[in-house]
Amino acid sequence: MGRVKREASDEPYEDAPRRVRGKAKQGGDTSTLLRQHGILATRVQATPWPEPGPASMAAPCDADDPTVLPTLKAYASQSHLPHRAQLIDVAWRPPSTEWSAPTTAVAAPPCAPDAMVPVTFQAAGASVQLSLQPYTSVTLPDSASATHPCHVLDAGGHIYDLAWAPQAEAQDSEHLLVACSNHREPNARVADTSHPDDGELQCWVWDPATAHVQCQGRWVCDAGAPLQVAWRPALPPPGSLGLAAVAWSDGTVHLLEVPLQSDGVERLVAERVLRVPGTACYSLAWGGDARLAVGCTNGTVAVWDLDVSDTPVCMAPVHDTTVSAVSWQMLPPISVDGEPQPETRPHLLFSVGWDGCEHITDVADMVAPLRHTHSREPRYAAAWLPWSGSWAVDLGDHQFGTVSLRTHDMGRHHALGFHHARVLCMAASAYHPFLATGSAEGSVKLTSVLAMAKRKTAEEGSRFMHKLFRLARTDSGFVWYQGFYPEGVLPRAATRKSGPPVVLDRWDPQVAVTSVAWSPNAGRALLLASGTALGLVHIAWAEG
DSSP states (O other): OOOOOOOOOOOTTOOSOOOOOSGGGSSOOHHHHHHHHTOOBEEEEEOOTTSSSOOEEOOOBOTTOTTTHHHHHHHHHOOOOOOGGGOEEOOOOOOOOOOOOOEEEEEOOOOOOOOOEEEEEEETTEEEEEEEOTTOEEEEEETTEEEEEEEEEEOSSOEEEEEEOOOOTTOOOEEEEEEEESSSSTTOOOSOTTSTTOEEEEEEEEETTTTEEEEEEEEEOTTOOEEEEEEOSSOOOTTEEEEEEEEETTSOEEEEEEESOOSSEEEEEESEEEOOTTSOEEEEEEETTTEEEEEETTSEEEEEETTTOSSOSEEEEOSSSOEEEEEEOOSOOBOTTSOBOTTSOOOEEEEEETTSEEEEEETTSTTSOEEEEEOSSOOOOEEEETTTTEEEEEOSSSEEEEEOOSGGGTTOEEEEEEOSSOEEEEEOOSSSOEEEEEETTSEEEEEEHHHHSSTTSSOTTOOEEEEEEEEEEETTEEEEEEOOOOEEOOOOOTTOOOOSOOOOOOOOGGGOEEEEEEOOSGGGTTEEEEEETTSEEEEEEOOO
16 A cells, blocks of 8 residues: 555644654644544633632533633643643543442451651752651652642552542542552561451541541451552442452452541451452453453453443453553544444553563454564553553653554554653543653653654753652661752654663662552642552642
8 A cells, every 4th residue: 555645733723833754743632632532621720729629620612612722732832740720631431320339348457567667858958857657647848849748658568559539529638549568568478367468458538627648547358468459430429439449469359339437447348349260350440430441460351341240241361471551542432434432432452461562452352452562571551641542651671652543653652751760650640641650769750741752842852751759778768859850851863763871770679669640630630649669658749
């Protein structure tokens, strides 16, 4: 087939002169993506953080609305940190369904956590030394913002995963569900036989009345340790924080209605438990409020429609070994007539595994997945990017980037940035185009997807990765560094191909950032939580 000439983008805000070289610079803008799939954008008009009060939302509108275009232009032409005045909801949400997952809570014996650890917080030449007690938190000044302090809490053990609870707009407080161990090292043996895998779920709440974070509930389960958690993207049922899917170390997935709080340590008993025969469930991803995808340790990918049955609607061996991350393409499917179908459910699933492969699987034909690429290094993280209509993925060589879904370069990678160690986790938001990534050397970086995904969309030298913090270990304990300058990523020359700078460093496994999560709520969309293997969780308001 001959070469296909693509039409130039007719974006009304693309009036700035720029050099166009190659097809990688044509199309791919957010407003075109929204128009093609019939997605309406909703502007967040008021974000009262840190004061109490709900966020106010404007009426949904299309991408051609004059109130939306200035913000899209600002995001596409600069790579600064997000601002509350630029928040726009561009997510597609499949039709809601009704189903339930009752959960019973009974008293359980408490678990003894590890002892406190000495930590030094250092920023802008000043340092604060303290030792956090387990299940307590501390409020510290944020070097990046004088008006928004950051919070550090101690969960008492290795953080496996964490996620913010979706809430109704009328609620002021934010709830963070933390899946953790009771020991700083996840492989530590526990003498208490009543908790053989020594894992628990914790709920931490930020209360605007007290302006600090506190532990509100702790729960254990007979299934072992919670490895992954994912909140159902729907409003919580009455009397609970919401419904969460939790992958436990015994290989099962429990659907739990998380209580508002607990008296001491309680044991949760789920009435709906999902299993895949012959393997253990590991990674989770919701495709709407009823479709759940699970990646297993033997490479199998399974999908449930939970409003229909507890039996998978489809299941197939996609990878050769553990599926470390799964992520849905959250765009309305396009019919044969070219019309979006918002009443349907997502059907394309992206998965990465320890075999180094990236697969895109259609749930209607799971026996024939499309393998995009393969590397000799395992892949650990993937996330859907609503603002660019692509997936973010760690590239296996300390870099992270996007997987293109455009026809002319399907499956190609576009590098966004790098860490100085293996990328372990990432998170994206539907309210702004900034990707948060965490690495094994203890750092968290924020990267503008729109400003870096395509060459020449920004001026040379203006494409930055903002390092939020880095946790390091010294002879005297742990040091939490803040106040970094942005790290620049210059465009690659036409005749020179080079990777990220080689930096030799050593780090302790306990400083690894194991999970990052943006708040899914409109009024707190800039709230970022980062969990570490040491058991500390950092909560910051990421605003420029």
